[in-house]
Amino acid sequence: MKRIVGKHAEHKKLESNILQISQEAKAAKKKYSDVIDATVGMLHREEGNVFRFDVVDDVLHHLNDAETYHYAPVRGTKDFTEGVFDWVFGENAEMIRKYFKYSVIPTTGGSGAISNSFYNFNDFNQKVLLPNYYWSPYQNFALEANVDLKTFLMYDENFKFNVADFKEKALDLAKEQGRLCVLLNDPSNNPTGLCMTKSDWQEVIKTLNEVNKLDIPTILIHDIAYIDYQMKDSKYSREIFEAYKDLDEDILAIVVFSGSKTFSLYGFRVGAQIGLSKSQEVVDHFVRVGDYSVRGRFSSVSQPGINTIGKIFSNPDNKNRFKAEVSVATKLLKDRASLFLEEAEKNELNILPYCGGFFVSIPTKNKNIFKDLVNDHVYVIPMQDIIRVAISSLSLKDIPELVRKIKKHI
Amino acid sequence: MKRIVGKHAEHKKLESNILQISQEAKAAKKKYSDVIDATVGMLHREEGNVFRFDVVDDVLHHLNDAETYHYAPVRGTKDFTEGVFDWVFGENAEMIRKYFKYSVIPTTGGSGAISNSFYNFNDFNQKVLLPNYYWSPYQNFALEANVDLKTFLMYDENFKFNVADFKEKALDLAKEQGRLCVLLNDPSNNPTGLCMTKSDWQEVIKTLNEVNKLDIPTILIHDIAYIDYQMKDSKYSREIFEAYKDLDEDILAIVVFSGSKTFSLYGFRVGAQIGLSKSQEVVDHFVRVGDYSVRGRFSSVSQPGINTIGKIFSNPDNKNRFKAEVSVATKLLKDRASLFLEEAEKNELNILPYCGGFFVSIPTKNKNIFKDLVNDHVYVIPMQDIIRVAISSLSLKDIPELVRKIKKHI
Incomplete structure (x- = not known):
């Protein structure tokens, strides 16, 4: 048969176990009443419905026709871009503005930002460095x-x-290919729940600077999807960005913001990439290729998504309502995580250190763990030698039984 | 300076005259009361507001939380995919189902579909064949x-x-590079307003078959963004698809549907690519790489967009309301086009044959036409040796003056 696809597309085949397992779990739930589905990476309330933010819903349903139906500008609106910037960096926003040049480009979710950045900041066949536990869509x-x-x-x-x-690994890879592009998903890592400390970040940045001094292009992609779901006091939730201050002149940092996670706007495909560098020239390149990818891949980003977020960030009443709701959401996760940890301790189940986010992970040596749990009507996502449990969509009442069943098969 | 971007991204620079001119026109409109802005490719009512479909707005505002906020499935819903299929092919839907294998993949607008297809169905540096007048984002x-x-x-x-x-050109290119990927925007071409006849399509398909017989992979990308805005009776609006019947076994046709144009859902980024082939294997490849690109570029497509369209197509009352509104929209364009043609005739202004869509185009030899018109407070999109006038967003009262001013400078 003729090769109908391009050469570089020959080996693309979607084998997303996450989506598939999620569908199997849903089907099983219809058949059996005791199925526990811990696969879904969306925040749900105890009652099982998605955690809709009331202020998001209000603002969304009061957009006028132009704010709803018109094409969005490729660059979004000031309310959106500056609002995202201030929200993401919090008390460090002024420091970042002082030391860095920057630009904020709306994207089709955090996914769109990472996908564009992989494409724009590597030569073909080069490698991106990331930790050995990672969200499989990467x-x-x-x-x-x-x-x-x-x-x-x-x-x-x-x-x-x-x-x-x-x-x-960073030094090896950088020397080998003459480029270093690092992807870190922090804080509240998906799948592990790890939060790097400020000192971890300082060490990472020392290494980036070391590579950069070898005259090697150095790019940091920082996926902060779960930044608003940390277990530590929100006062400290942005402190890791203090480490950014030490970044060398011509390093490019791309901070990836997810409207899905922060606003439960999963279905809207809205997010942003914030390009930061002390070099204006580097930021100019970021803007040049980033704008191009938006236009060249999907024309523009969700207008209702951009305007809803813009109106929440730019209106103090909305923003306060939103902050209060974020606290409720985080409390929900905190209660589930606490119970999970308590039950795990009771059952002597070892879990990876959890400091926030939608997922708790458990190391396992059972290669058959997924099937064993399915036979026990429990659905989780298996990854190498861990299983990922989405506490984001679990309800408290299911946790004790879930932990017991995991312990049984781990 | 280090090369921060990938090699293939070195020459990307967004110079979209369309967006830029549109912004200039908006700015001018705020300064002067007599500015005519004929740049905007969205359908507007006579009063100047976007043509919002009432049934779209109703359905959209009655989606439940899951239908609004959840991630959409990568493949969309049956209501969406089968609904789009039936709408697009109309009375030819059964014929297509009988002779072809097919799959419908939701995309971020028609743009997302074309962008993915360019990427998936060519080797790097190969060429896509299209007419010399085309929408510049291609x-x-x-x-x-x-x-x-x-x-x-x-x-x-x-x-x-x-x-x-x-x-x-098709035979030359196919032989030169061992692949033929053709893009045609028809009916109601943007920018020219041309509608190819059924016999034109039969000739095109004869050529595709001829190439295919040379054992050269052959792909047709058929952008039908403006199919619902033809001037001919809607009974005949899908007749071009009859020509598809002659397509040879292993040719892939990708029909690109735009939710922006058909539903005025411009800001939602929702559309679809329909892959058709008489060979199941070819359709399997289409699905394999198409699904992958959705997941690998933006994760999934607009959930409210998919559900709104699905609920309109699957509910007979909604669908009838929608059809009635499409007639109103088309009548709006028809009235503007008729007046434009009448005025053009009166002023002896030659325009390209218009049979539908958002744009009328006028050939010109004046290389300074854009500036001359701006000085006269008229904004159009200049393209090579034509100017493109968006009747989609013009109001009737502006047309006589617009034609006179164009005639003056043409």
């Missing part, structure tokens, strides 16, 4: 962009972020 | 996909579709 973004992934060990022997392995 | 889709464009002459000396030049 593979899809890479193959779609005709690049590859390379991993370093996320943990050291004490289950802390493995600074030494990061440094070694 | 260039952006091409460069973003690391492919190029090659043109044939759209018109013969009688301003009919130039079958002979298409055939010559």
Whole structure:
């Protein structure tokens, strides 16, 4: 048969176990009353419905026709871009504005931002460095962009972020290919729940600077999808950005914001990439290729999504209502996580250190864990030697039984 | 300076005159009361507001939380995909179902579909064949996909579709690069307003079959964005698809549907690509790479967009209301086009044959036409040796003056 697809598309085949398992779980739930579905990466209330933010719903349903139906500008609106910037950096926003040049480009969710960045900031067949536990769609973004992934060990022997392995792999890869593009999903890592410390970040940035000094182009993609769901006091939730201050002149940092996670606007496909550098020239390149990818891939981004977010960030009443609702959402996760940890301790189940986000992960040596749990009517996402449990969509009442069943098969 | 971007991204630079001129026109309109803005490719009512479909607005505002906020499935819903299929092919739907295998994949607007298809169905640096008058973002889709464009002459000396030049260029290109990927925007071409006849389509397909017989992979991308805005009786609006019946076994046709144009859902980024082939294997490849691109570029498509369209197509009352509103929309364009043609005749202004869509185009030899018109407070989109007038957003009262001013400078 003729090769109908392009050469670089020959090996693309979607094998997303996450989506597939999620569908199987849904089907099983219709058949059996005791099925526990811990696969869904959306925040749900205890009653089982999606965590809709009331202020989001209000604003969304009061957009006028132009705010709803018109094409959005490629660059979005000031309310959106500056609002996202201030929200993301919080108390560090002024510091970032002082030391960095920046630009905010709306994208089709965090996914759109990472996908574009993989494509724009690597030569074909180069590798992006990321930890050995990662959200599997990163593979899809890479193959779609005709690049590859390379991993370093996320943990050291004490289950802390493995600074030494990061440094070694980063230097090796940078020297090997003459480019370093790093992807870190932090805080509240998906799938592990890890939060890197400020000192971890300082070490990462030291390494980036070291690479950069070798005259090697250096790019940091920082996926902060779960930043608003940390367990620590919100006062400290943006402190990792203090480490950014040390970034060398011509490094490009791309901070990836997810409207899906922060606003439960999963279905709207709205997010942003914030390009930061101390060099205006680097930011100019970021804008040049970023704008181009928006136009060249999907024309523009969701107008109702951009305007809803813009109106929440730019209106103090809306913003306060929103902050209050974020606290409720985080409390929901905190209660589930606490119960999970308590039950885990009771059952002597070892879990990876959890500090926030939608997921708790559990190391396992059982290669058959997924099937064993399915036979027990429990659905989780298996990844290498861990299983990922989405506490985002679990209800408290299911947690004790879930932990017991996991313990039984782990 | 280090090269921060990937090699293939070095020459990307967004120079969309359309968006820029549109912004200039808006700014001018605020300064002067007599500015005529004929740049905007969205359908507007006579009063100047966007043509919102009432049934779209009703359905949209009655979606439940899951239908609004959840991630959409990568493949969309049956209501959406089968609804789009039936709408697009109309009375030919059964014939297509009988002779072809097919799959419908939701995309971020028609743009997302074309962008993905350029990327998936060409080797890097190959060329897509299209007419010499085309919507300029096609260039952006091409460069973003690391492919190029090659043109044939759209018109013969009688301003009919130039079958002979298409055939010559198609065979040349196919033999030169061992692949033929053709993009046609028909009916109601943007920018020219041309509608190819059924016999034009039969000739095109004869050529595609001829290429295919040379054992050369052959792909037709058929952008039907403006299919619902034809001037001919809606009974005949889908007759061009009858020509599809002759397509050879392993040719892939990708029909690109725009939710922006058909539903005024411009800001939602929702559309679809319908892959058709008589070979199941070819359709399997279409699905494999198409699904992958959705996941690998933007994760999924607008959930409210997909559900609104699905609920209109699957509910007979909604569908009837919608059909009635489409007639109103088409009548609006028809009235503007008639007046434009009448005034053009009165002023002896030659325009390209218009049979539908959002745009009327006028040939010109004045290289300074854009500036001359701006000085006269008229904004249009200049393209090579034509100017494009968006009647979609003009009001009737502005047309006589617009035609006089164009005539003055043409």
